Amino acid sequence: MLKLEKRPQPSRLWTWVTPLLAVVITMLAGGALFAALGKDPVEAIATIFWQPLFGEFAFYYRPQLLIKGAPLILIAIGLSLGFRAGIWNIGAEGQYIVGALTGAGVGLAFYPTESVLVFPLMVLAGALGGWAWAMIPAVLKLRFGTNEILVSLMLVYVAEQLLAAMALGPMKNPEGMGFPGSRNLRQYESAHNAELITGTGMHWGVVAAFIAVIFAYVLLTRHSLGYHIRLTGQAPRAARFAGVRPARLVLVCLGTAGALAGLAGMFEVSGPAGQVSIDFNVGYGFTAIIVAFLGRLHPLGILLAGLLMALTYIGGEIAQSNMGLPAAAIQLFQGMLLFFLLAVDVLTNYRIRFMSREVA
Amino acid sequence: MDMGSISPELLLASLMVAATPILLAALGELVVERAGVLNLGVEGMMITGAICGFAVAVNSGSPAFGFVAAAAGGALLALLFALLTQFALANQVASGLALTLFGLGLSSLLGQGYVGIKPPPVAKLDIPLLGDIPFLGRVLFSHDLMVYLGLALVGLIWSMLKYSRAGLILRAVGENHDAAHALGYKVVRIRVAAILFGGACAGLGGAYISLIRVPQWTEGMTAGAGWIALALVVFASWKAGRVLLGAWLFGGVTVLQLNLQAASVQFPLSTFGWMFFGAPLIYLIHLKLQRSRISWRAIAFVTAISATGLGYALVMRGAFTPFKVEYLSMSPYLITILVLVIMAGDKSRAPASLGRIFHASQ
Numbered sequence: 221m222l223k224l225e226k227r228p229q230p231s232r233l234w235t236w237v238t239p240l241l242a243v244v245i246t247m248l249a250g251g252a253l254f255a256a257l258g259k260d261p262v263e264a265i266a267t268i269f270w271q272p273l274f275g276e277f278a279f280y281y282r283p284q285l286l287i288k289g290a291p292l293i294l295i296a297i298g299l300s301l302g303f304r305a306g307i308w309n310i311g312a313e314g315q316y317i318v319g320a321l322t323g324a325g326v327g328l329a330f331y332p333t334e335s336v337l338v339f340p341l342m343v344l345a346g347a348l349g350g351w352a353w354a355m356i357p358a359v360l361k362l363r364f365g366t367n368e369i370l371v372s373l374m375l376v377y378v379a380e381q382l383l384a385a386m387a388l389g390p391m392k393n394p395e396g397m398g399f400p401g402s403r404n405l406r407q408y409e410s411a412h413n414a415e416l417i418t419g420t421g422m423h424w425g426v427v428a429a430f431i432a433v434i435f436a437y438v439l440l441t442r443h444s445l446g447y448h449i450r451l452t453g454q455a456p457r458a459a460r461f462a463g464v465r466p467a468r469l470v471l472v473c474l475g476t477a478g479a480l481a482g483l484a485g486m487f488e489v490s491g492p493a494g495q496v497s498i499d500f501n502v503g504y505g506f507t508a509i510i511v512a513f514l515g516r517l518h519p520l521g522i523l524l525a526g527l528l529m530a531l532t533y534i535g536g537e538i539a540q541s542n543m544g545l546p547a548a549a550i551q552l553f554q555g556m557l558l559f560f561l562l563a564v565d566v567l568t569n570y571r572i573r574f575m576s577r578e579v580a
Numbered sequence: 581m582d583m584g585s586i587s588p589e590l591l592l593a594s595l596m597v598a599a600t601p602i603l604l605a606a607l608g609e610l611v612v613e614r615a616g617v618l619n620l621g622v623e624g625m626m627i628t629g630a631i632c633g634f635a636v637a638v639n640s641g642s643p644a645f646g647f648v649a650a651a652a653g654g655a656l657l658a659l660l661f662a663l664l665t666q667f668a669l670a671n672q673v674a675s676g677l678a679l680t681l682f683g684l685g686l687s688s689l690l691g692q693g694y695v696g697i698k699p700p701p702v703a704k705l706d707i708p709l710l711g712d713i714p715f716l717g718r719v720l721f722s723h724d725l726m727v728y729l730g731l732a733l734v735g736l737i738w739s740m741l742k743y744s745r746a747g748l749i750l751r752a753v754g755e756n757h758d759a760a761h762a763l764g765y766k767v768v769r770i771r772v773a774a775i776l777f778g779g780a781c782a783g784l785g786g787a788y789i790s791l792i793r794v795p796q797w798t799e800g801m802t803a804g805a806g807w808i809a810l811a812l813v814v815f816a817s818w819k820a821g822r823v824l825l826g827a828w829l830f831g832g833v834t835v836l837q838l839n840l841q842a843a844s845v846q847f848p849l850s851t852f853g854w855m856f857f858g859a860p861l862i863y864l865i866h867l868k869l870q871r872s873r874i875s876w877r878a879i880a881f882v883t884a885i886s887a888t889g890l891g892y893a894l895v896m897r898g899a900f901t902p903f904k905v906e907y908l909s910m911s912p913y914l915i916t917i918l919v920l921v922i923m924a925g926d927k928s929r930a931p932a933s934l935g936r937i938f939h940a941s942q
Contacts (some may be wrong), residue, residue, distance in 0.1 A: 224669065226939060308673055364866070366920045369673070370621065370811045374913040377804045385906035509677055546692055548799075552685030558678040559660065562670040570669065 224570040234568040239514050239525070242561035249560070250553045259543055267542060268535030268550075281534050283421025287492050289530035290429040290579035291316070291484035293523055295508035297432045298477030300517040301439075305452040307473045311357065311372025312481040313505025314379035315350040319482020320489035321386055322349025324496045328391060330404060338410035342486060343424075350482015351475050353379065358474040362467050368474065379503070387498045402496040405489065413491030425487030429526075432480055436519040445472065481505060503551075507533075510558045529554065589715055591835055596720070596727055597793060599831025600627070601785040601802075603730045605809035606816070606823045607737055608781025613813055614741060615774035616933035620676025621661055622782050623806025624683020629783025630652040631687040634699055634797045637787075643702045647726070647787050654783020655776045657683055662775040665937075666768050673936050684800065694797045702726075702792050724787050731824070733781075738820035750774065754931035757938040767938050771915040782806065785940035804913065811916045817929040826919070833915050837908045848900055853893025860885045866922060 247269075251261030272281035297310045302309045321345030328337045357371040391402040406413045410424050415424045440446035452459040452469055460466070484504065493500055515521030536550030566572075604914060605622050610617050633652030637646025657679060660801040677696045714720070734850055741747040752760045757767045789805065790797050816822035860882035867874050 224939065310677060360917070360921055364921045366809075366917075367814065370920055371805050371806060371917050374804070374916050376812070377913045378910045381906045381910045385904060388906070389904070415707070506681060510681065513674060545690060546899055548688035548692065549683055552682065552689050555678065555682035555685045558674075559664070561683055562664050562678055563668045565670060566668040 223515050223567070223573045225573050226445040226570055228570075230568045231435075235516060236521075238564045238568055239516065239521070239561060240512070240524075241564050242357050242557060243528070245560045245564065246553065246557045249556055252550065254545065257545070257549060259545055264539055264543060264545060267539045268532055270554075271538050272531055272534040275538075279419075281538070282497040283419060283536045284531070285527060285530050286421035286426045287423070288533045289357055289526045290423075290426040291504045292508050292511050292529050293429040293526035294425065294432055294484040294487075295477075295481045295505055296511035296515065296526055297429075297519060298480035299508055300512045300515070300519070300522060301436065301449055301474035303453075303512055304440075304471050304517050305449045305473055306456065308369045309357065309371055309474050309477045310509060311352060311354070311374075311376045311505070312477060312508055313501060313503065314372070314376035315353045315399055315478040315481035316485035316488075316505045317376075317379040317383050317501050318485070319346040319350035319478075320485030320493075320500060321383060321391075321496065322346055323486030324402060324489045325386075325391065326407060327405055327408065327490060329409070331403060331408055334410045336410070339413070339424075339490075342490060343409060343483065346482045346486025348482070348489045350485065351479040352476045353482070354478020356469075358470050361470055368470075372474075376505070383496070383500060384498050384559065386495050387500075391496050393495075400498055404494045406491075406494040413487050423487065423491045425484065425491060428487065433519045433523050440519065440568075449473065454495055478532055482509075505537045507554060510554055513558060514561055589906055591832075591839060593722070594835045594853065595694040595828060595831040596723055597831075598834045599827040600727050600730045600807045601788045601793060602805055602812060602830055603824060603827035604726075604785035604788065605782040605806055606812040606827060607730070607733050607820065608778035608785075609809055610812050610816070610823055611737060611750070611781075611816060612742075612774050612778035613772050613934055614754045614818060614931055615750050616757055616931050617771050617934065618660070618672045618676065619661055619679070619775060619778055619812065619892060620673060621657070621679025621683065621806075622778075622809050623653040623802060623804065624680035624686075625657045625779045626683075626786035626789075626809075627687040627800065627802045629655050629786030630685045630802060631691040631694070631786075631797060632783065633787025634694055634790040635690060637699050637791055638694065638697055638744065641700050643700055643791055646699070646791055647784060650783040650787030651780040652783070654764075654779040654781070654786065656773050656779070657686075658779020658782075659772075661779075662772045666772055666775075667872070669937050669939055670740065670810035672937075680806070688799045691797050691799065696797075697796065699791050699795050699797075701795075722791060726784070726792065729784075734820050734824045743830040752929070754933055757933045757936070761938070761940055767940070771938075777853075782809070785809070808912065808916050810922055815919050815923045817923070819929070829919070830912060830915070834912050837911045841908050843904050848898075850893040850897040850899070853889045853891070853896060856889025857886050857893060858889075860889075862922070 247265055251265055254264040255261040272278065272285065275281070288440065295316065299309060299312055323342045326345040327338060327342045330341075352374060353373070354409055355366040356375060357366070360366045360371055361368045387400050387402065393399070393401060393403045396403070405413075413423050413425065416424070416427070438446075440450065448462075448464045448469060451462065452464055452466065485501075487502075489496060489500065508526075511522060511525045514528070515523070515525035532550060532554060536545070536553070537546065538548070539545040540547055605626055609619065609622055629650035633650030636649035637643045640646070660682075661675055661679050664670040664678070665672050704722055704727070731850050741751060749760070749765055752763070753765060753767050753770050761767045767797040785805070788804055789802060794801065812823055812826040812830065815826045864874065864878075864882055867878070
């Protein structure tokens with residue numbers, strides 16, 4: 221008979237093995253799924269994980285890895301701080317949208333002034349926008365004790381409506397022949413988040429993502445605030461006795477997550493996406509939740525997980541056009557990954573013992 | 581402002597319809613949470629139920645089969661959650677989120693061939709005598725069976741939790757799983773049953789949207805209804821009767837904003853002023869209800885905002901702007917937040933073991 225025995229401490233080995241195990245199981249289950257859809261499973265998996273990196277057109281897809289990975293990593297780094305402390309901000313999608321709106325709003329307000337100051341101002345505005353959107357659940361939680369999960373999620377739907385209102389109203393391109401969507405920021409040099417090195421996909425958002433990883437790593441391992449975050453997650457009572465102020469932690473964690481998500485949105489709207497449009501957001505804020513867990517809430521893990529997730533996005537697109545694999549199948553594939561990760565995670569915290577039933 | 585085109589009779593009748601999906605889902609979640617489990621995957625189970633019900637109803641031509649399939653689909657997804665949280669002892673918040681992400685992907689995959697199809701119509705029960713009562717007949721007695729199923733479920737769950745032995749055991753498991761375990765109750769088994777029931781209810785709620793409320797299939801069509809259902813359980817302080825009230829409130833808001841969108845009525849600008857006038861006063865009442873001391877600073881602050889709002893309202897009297905669809909569509913979500921803020925003080929009713937992992941160590 222199987223029995224679970226709680227480990228005194230989470231196993232260090234399994235902490236890092238389980239994400240890999242989850243990826244392997246997801247590949248197997250995903251292969252079965254693709255086979256059920258009538259596609260060759262081996263080819264499908266190879267298309268998703270191999271083609272973008274080493275395939276014939278890899279020179280085109282490799283830069284995409286950074287472009288798709290950067291927002292995921294930026295958002296996931298912010299989320300991981302909160303998740304570690306038991307603060308569940310799941311409305312990153314909304315903060316991402318609002319950051320994009322404020323960032324683009326500043327850029328559009330200055331159009332057509334050419335100045336080196338425009339882009340830094342947009343970055344600032346994007347971060348502030350995301351931060352402010354995240355402060356709503358934070359302040360409501362502190363002042364009234366509302367649940368931050370539900371409030372932050374509700375604000376995603378509000379932000380989506382706000383995005384539609386902006387794309388159709390105040391931010392609509394006056395020279396756009398009545399089509400919805402703002403001016404294209406890629407054609408406005410001062411506001412364009414251009415590639416820093418041509419052909420690499422490296423833009424300011426990627427730089428920001430790497431800085432965020434380093435910043436989070438230092439924070440968590442070398443700074444007392446990071447220590448407080450970890451302590452609160454592992455032993456909330458002990459943290460309170462140690463003088464950790466939970467209110468400050470809520471503000472810092474939600475604020476950082478919001479600001480980073482806002483930055484991600486701003487870099488996206490001024491670079492790869494180019495304009496504020498109704499379908500601007502593609503669910504990075506939700507996928508980043510998977511990235512954060514898959515990366516074990518650890519900055520370096522998140523970096524790797526973010527790139528892996530970006531790979532499934534790109535590979536998914538290739539599989540979609542080459543093999544006719546439905547886009548929803550990729551979405552399901554990503555969802556399965558989190559499922560299997562949570563399932564195999566039992567090995568991190570528990571030992572499995574095979575016991576013969578004892579006679580009482 | 582021309583509100584004449586909106587008939588109160590029709591408004592109340594469609595309120596009952598709009599309230600049913602969140603009512604069903606919230607009742608299911610209520611039972612789950614009373615058993616001490618927090619399942620944040622309601623949205624995922626609802627949308628899965630929506631497509632399962634829709635697909636089966638279209639293929640079989642029978643909405644009844646559709647609803648059965650929706651319940652089964654929701655329960656099947658809930659089973660995954662049960663496996664994760666009750667056997668693999670995973671974090672319930674993370675598992676619930678996983679369930680929602682998974683359900684959204686699954687539903688859009690399953691629903692690929694069903695976009696733009698009309699489902700078989702669901703007959704309305706025209707209750708003979710009662711349905712002929714002038715106003716009430718239209719509002720209360722001319723709906724489909726699911727509306728009444730929802731109402732019956734409210735009574736059933738309320739009485740079961742309050743009066744039956746099974747309800748007592750369920751609550752015991754939710755309040756203190758260790759004590760319940762020590763008394764010999766099968767904590768895991770009871771929780772799995774509750775989770776499955778919650779999944780089936782969410783599935784029914786989802787199918788109600790795709791088969792009756794809308795009725796057609798579009799990706800992500802539940803649009804946050806599952807999350808609103810979760811908020812409703814908090815709003816209701818984990819009581820079945822209050823869930824009904826909450827569902828009607830949200831149904832009312834949804835129907836009203838849809839009607840305002842359709843009627844293209846003019847929006848008086850002074851409303852913003854009245855909102856700023858009223859909100860601080862509501863805040864004061866909230867403080868009073870919490871029996872906290874109200875400082876002079878708070879009073880001065882509130883008065884200042886209220887006065888500004890009142891001034892704006894008076895100045896803008898008579899100024900109108902058309903309602904923008906997008907801003908109207910925000911209202912159900914904003915109301916949810918508002919309700920959460922107002923009700924958040926009353927946490928005492930939450931089941932004590934809610935969200936905690938149970939592991940019987942021997």
